[in-house]
Amino acid sequence: MFDGILQGFQVAFSWEAIMFVFLGVLLGTIIGMIPGLGPISAIAIMIPITYGMDPTIALVMMAGVYYGSMYGGSTSSILLNAPGVAGTVAASFDGYPMAQQGKAGKALAISAIASFVGGTVSVILLMLFAPMLASVAILFGPPEYFALMLLGLTAIASLSEGSTIKALISAVLGFMIVTIGIDSQTGTSRFTFGSVNLLDGIDFLIIALGVFALAEVCFLILNRKQKMKGLSNIGSLKLSKQDIKEMKGPLTRQSFLGFILGVLPGAGATISSFVAYISEKKLAKNPDEFGKGSIKGLTGPETANNAATSGAFVPLLSLGIPGSGTTAVMLGAFLVLGVQPGPLLMTENPTVFWGVIASMYIGNIFLLILNLPLIPYFVKILKVPRPLLISLVIVSSLVGVYAVSFSTFDLYLLVIFGILGYLMRIFAFPAAPFILAFILGGMMEQALRQSLTISGGSWSIFYTSPLTMFLFIIMIIALVVPAWRDRIRRKKEEAKVKKY
């Protein structure tokens, strides 16, 4: 393992990796800052640029795009109260009031330091836990993998914002899209409607850019006249000793908590940042300050969401199973580059495994270096005229898809999925379970069919293994508990309405 770590650091400290980590973090921060465009769109837009690159360097850059865009999202949350991604919503609770009080620079500095600490601590934890999980996962067979993927899918569906049933429908629809094309095991063409263009199935980039980037463009068009207030003067970036003292507690606590929540399927940056905000408020001596520009209220979520970002790499690298929509797109990026994450990655391709992890240390340092002195310049990006920005995002999406397939048919499909993504948003169907199911669908079908082939067609294979049973029980709990909690909350609300 130590040889692997050493190899990883050798890759991470090569001039090529340093340059591309820098580029990834920079571009991720810029894209993430644009209100509406989150890490999923950022990664999807960047994928075509990685074609032909060395997979390790390309993935190192993509990881930089991922955590760079998380930080960029915080900037628009703090300055405009317009989070680009759900994971940075909690940052606006205290960050935006601070900005309104003329302390935007201070809020951005806190966010940069919190992101750095959360990110760095969780990379250390990632180094410890990913190999451990990989060594356990090596014992998994197809039934365990199927159960694990189903658990990931149900967890993200039940923990998604809004209705669980809509999230589950979204997941099933995403899975259905994967069944289009030639079945790899029997050669049967499924749901292709006689079209040659559909025989290879639908590329994941079409889904990622359509359902996320193009759908967001529709909202950017609708909100194109929104004025960017509060960008003229961000104030001083300096933090006092008292400020740093206040940050210490949340930095320590939320680095660990954020990491743990990031590892769990379905939880990720959004839940960890909200949990961080709530737990810091409960622990605070003056909880009334929360929501009015509290340093703890900003440090907590900012530490946690970045810690969760690295935490999410644990199941992705060691199991090959993404736990969120963003890591699902990351998995897509891995697969496009010909790298299959999973328990064997560490032994078969240690350069990629450890290179990506080791690069995160450098990436977090770049994030800090880039964001502290350059904050005033980054803020100018938010002033880019919306019409111009919208046109560039549309063209980038179209080029991205064309560069994969060289087919205008796929561009029409991109438009169709853009419209679908927009409809999903306005009818409140979460898009994360859709993309996760799309990415996992092929692997899930393969695992299910392999399991049934092993058992000679008997479904008993899924309930005779204790581990599979355990995973199914957790899955049922993950589904039932939130639904039961929603039911109780709804009943309480109904009772309140009746009372008045």
Add this chain to the structure above:
Amino acid sequence: MKISVNKGLSIVLIIIAAGYLIMAYQLPEYIFVPVDADLVPKLLGYALLILSIFFFFSKDIDTDEQKAKRVIPKNDFFILLGILAMILLYITVLEVIGFVIMTALFIIASSRFLGYKNWTVLLLTSLLFAGSAYSLFNYGLAIRLPAGILPF
């Protein structure tokens, strides 16, 4: 009788599930294959059908926020349609006219359509973006984007 938005959606989903199931049952089955290609589609079709029926009878409340998201002013609706038409035109003639010309034209036309007025910035941005993207893909990444009527 007026039905709620969610009930309407669930009916659409039930129709999709039914259509998908009908197609899934038409998939060929092979004697010597232990698990056929129709297994997962059938499971998914039934899953969507059951979930949609649950959705029909569920008390999923349509919030004010959701309702507000669905209300698009007439003017904005036509702007969305206009951009969609431009995208479709771009796709249709991309391979004939070429990437550089079409991309620059698209950026100029869509930005103007959305209300951007500074011609100098617009011309510079569109030409720079189209030219640099074309160079990056064609010469840097060896991915041939359509040259169209341009000789290079």
